[in-house]
Amino acid sequence: MSQAWHEELQAEVKSGARVGDRDIADKVRRAVLMQRLPPGTKLPEVTLGEVFGVSRSVVRKALTRLASEHVVDQRPNQVARVRAPSIEETRETFAARRLVEGEVVALLAGTLSAETLDALKIQAREETESYRRGDEPARIEHSLNLHHLLAEHSPNRVLGGMLTDLVLRTSIVVALYKRSGLSSCYQEAQHDRLVELLAAGEAEAARGAIHDHLFGLEALLDLSPRESSIDLKSILGQSPAI
Amino acid sequence: MSQAWHEELQAEVKSGARVGDRDIADKVRRAVLMQRLPPGTKLPEVTLGEVFGVSRSVVRKALTRLASEHVVDQRPNQVARVRAPSIEETRETFAARRLVEGEVVALLAGTLSAETLDALKIQAREETESYRRGDEPARIEHSLNLHHLLAEHSPNRVLGGMLTDLVLRTSIVVALYKRSGLSSCYQEAQHDRLVELLAAGEAEAARGAIHDHLFGLEALLDLSPRESSIDLKSILGQSPAI
DNA sequence: CATCCCGACATTGTATACAGAAAATGCCCC
DNA sequence: GGGGCATTTTCTGTATACAATGTCGGGATG
Numbered sequence: 001m002s003q004a005w006h007e008e009l010q011a012e013v014k015s016g017a018r019v020g021d022r023d024i025a026d027k028v029r030r031a032v033l034m035q036r037l038p039p040g041t042k043l044p045e046v047t048l049g050e051v052f053g054v055s056r057s058v059v060r061k062a063l064t065r066l067a068s069e070h071v072v073d074q075r076p077n078q079v080a081r082v083r084a085p086s087i088e089e090t091r092e093t094f095a096a097r098r099l100v101e102g103e104v105v106a107l108l109a110g111t112l113s114a115e116t117l118d119a120l121k122i123q124a125r126e127e128t129e130s131y132r133r134g135d136e137p138a139r140i141e142h143s144l145n146l147h148h149l150l151a152e153h154s155p156n157r158v159l160g161g162m163l164t165d166l167v168l169r170t171s172i173v174v175a176l177y178k179r180s181g182l183s184s185c186y187q188e189a190q191h192d193r194l195v196e197l198l199a200a201g202e203a204e205a206a207r208g209a210i211h212d213h214l215f216g217l218e219a220l221l222d223l224s225p226r227e228s229s230i231d232l233k234s235i236l237g238q239s240p241a242i
Numbered sequence: 243m244s245q246a247w248h249e250e251l252q253a254e255v256k257s258g259a260r261v262g263d264r265d266i267a268d269k270v271r272r273a274v275l276m277q278r279l280p281p282g283t284k285l286p287e288v289t290l291g292e293v294f295g296v297s298r299s300v301v302r303k304a305l306t307r308l309a310s311e312h313v314v315d316q317r318p319n320q321v322a323r324v325r326a327p328s329i330e331e332t333r334e335t336f337a338a339r340r341l342v343e344g345e346v347v348a349l350l351a352g353t354l355s356a357e358t359l360d361a362l363k364i365q366a367r368e369e370t371e372s373y374r375r376g377d378e379p380a381r382i383e384h385s386l387n388l389h390h391l392l393a394e395h396s397p398n399r400v401l402g403g404m405l406t407d408l409v410l411r412t413s414i415v416v417a418l419y420k421r422s423g424l425s426s427c428y429q430e431a432q433h434d435r436l437v438e439l440l441a442a443g444e445a446e447a448a449r450g451a452i453h454d455h456l457f458g459l460e461a462l463l464d465l466s467p468r469e470s471s472i473d474l475k476s477i478l479g480q481s482p483a484i
Numbered sequence: 485c486a487t488c489c490c491g492a493c494a495t496t497g498t499a500t501a502c503a504g505a506a507a508a509t510g511c512c513c514c
Numbered sequence: 515g516g517g518g519c520a521t522t523t524t525c526t527g528t529a530t531a532c533a534a535t536g537t538c539g540g541g542a543t544g
Contacts, residue, residue: 020497044525055499056526061306068310077505077526089399096400099345158331158338158411162404169400262527286495297529298496319496319535 019052024062027052029071029168032082033144034137035175039084043072070169083172087223090173094218097166101147101214102207104154104163105194110201116153117199120146124191131186139186144171146191170217177221185220187213261294266304269294271313271410274324275386276379277417281326285314312411325414329465332415336460339408343389343456344449346396346405347436352443358395359441362388366433373428381428386413388433412459419463427462429455 028048031037043063045056052059063080066072073083085093112120123146130138147167154160174185190213197206270290273279285305287298294301309316315325327335354362369384389409396402416427432455439448 046525057498057500060526061497064303064306065310068307078507079525092398092400095398096404099341099401103341156334156337158334158408159341162338166400288495299528299530302496303527320537321495 019054019058021058021061021065024048024052024054024059025065025069028062028066029069032071033140033168033171033175037082039082039176041082043080043082045080069165071172084176085169085173087177087225090177090221090223091218093166093169093173094214097163097170098211098214100159100163100166101150102210104150104156104159105198105206105210106203107155107159108150108153109198109203109206111155112153112198116149117195120149120195120198121192123149124195127186127191128189131184134183136184139184140171143186143191170214174217174221177223179220179222182220185217187216187220190216261296261300263300263303263307266290266294266296266301267307267311270304270308271311274313275382275410275413275417279324281324281418283324285322285324287322311407313414326418327411327415329419329467332419332463332465333460335408335411335415336456339405339412340453340456342401342405342408343392344452346392346398346401347440347448347452348445349397349401350392350395351440351445351448353397354395354440358391359437362391362437362440363434365391366437369428369433370431373426376425378426381426382413385428385433412456416459416463419465421462421464424462427459429458429462432458 028037028043037043045059045063048059048062049056063072063074067074067080070085071083072080074080123142127139127142127146130136130142144167148164151160151163151167154163178185190209194206194209194213197209270279270285279285287301287305290301290304291298305314305316305322308314309322312327313325314322316322365384365388369381369388372378372380372384386409390406393402393405393409396405420427432451436448436451436455439451
């Protein structure tokens, strides 16, 4: 685990109230999303417990939760590690998300209240602004918020839950496989267009927009088969920092 | 928890080796599927621990696992209970499964090896036989096996995992909402036809077959809105047995 | 008679101790 | 210098004790 992250959290924890497994899971998930915990990073229970000021029981629960969300790899008798989805799994995750999110927006088109549409527009606008400011963390945050809103308002809650999971997983692999030269994966105006189609009730067009959006995002990644660069590292267990 | 189930397990546990959280989750899941643990049944940690001869730690892990599979409802500071999906959730689960399983069989069509096709045919045949024998538990088992095989062989593993979850959830609600007069939800020859289409590589026809199959299954259920019969019981916490 | 309050009990939440498995270390031998 | 083996160290698996919380009853009160 990174040293800076440690200290940052120490302060936050000391000042605040007592933390539960939910809080720990949230913090770790966020850290993975923000690439402060690179794939393969070991997450020993005692260490995390010390950082958050709780015992292993709570940490364990948090790790199990993260494992069920596919954020962390938990194998018997081995330290939990930040998961590093393969290139193949990345492609499959995108395909699954296209299917599910496409259906969700198709169901959603024309059924959204004015308030919800406003909330979506706000996130889209904030995303664009953050991008122009060059504030990438904020941009990601707003982009995630938008898709999360879609999942939450899905008329089909089961699909909504699945979409929440897929959005998280896609975000992780985007962080992982983003081309090194690329500072951002922002795609001009696509979110705005989607919201417009949802407002207009154009179900199939909205599905198409989501498909385009996700294909575009996937195309921005570097998914060329690499020779053991990432894989070996995680397999051989070389963690970049204690 | 039911008394008969207790004793049955006691014997099995005594004779066998040490049990892990995986084993406990398997047994409980199976019991729910077989309707030996009706929805709303309380599952206190100590009781389960005594039954399986392990401490609460292991039981806890098993319950958490089952909760992430949507088999059990685990709320803070409350006893875990067998989940009772609402009628609305049932409909949504079926819709989600149609979407996902339809896509999986479409991807699968024409790509299956002879061995896998044989395995599928065997399950379909065994299901029919079990039905003719009137052996409903065996019939369910083979039906589940068939769909589980589809999920396992999905070229898209992410979708496969989601399908596994959805198959389990549909099985639970089928057990819950099966019309009382109906002894079985067997649908003549539908599985055989599906396998044929998969062998022939007819992707869209296979998707259609799965849709028909699932619509038919859903139609066999009694999903008429009922007045507080199931819902109130589970909400008010009246468990039918100890 | 309904409602509210309070206390005993049941059950989960958390911390901790010890046992066992895996990984890291160091050593020897080649 | 490199590979194999024993040792040590680290970490997880499990059980258990205690704390905190929720549940359910009885009884007083309006």
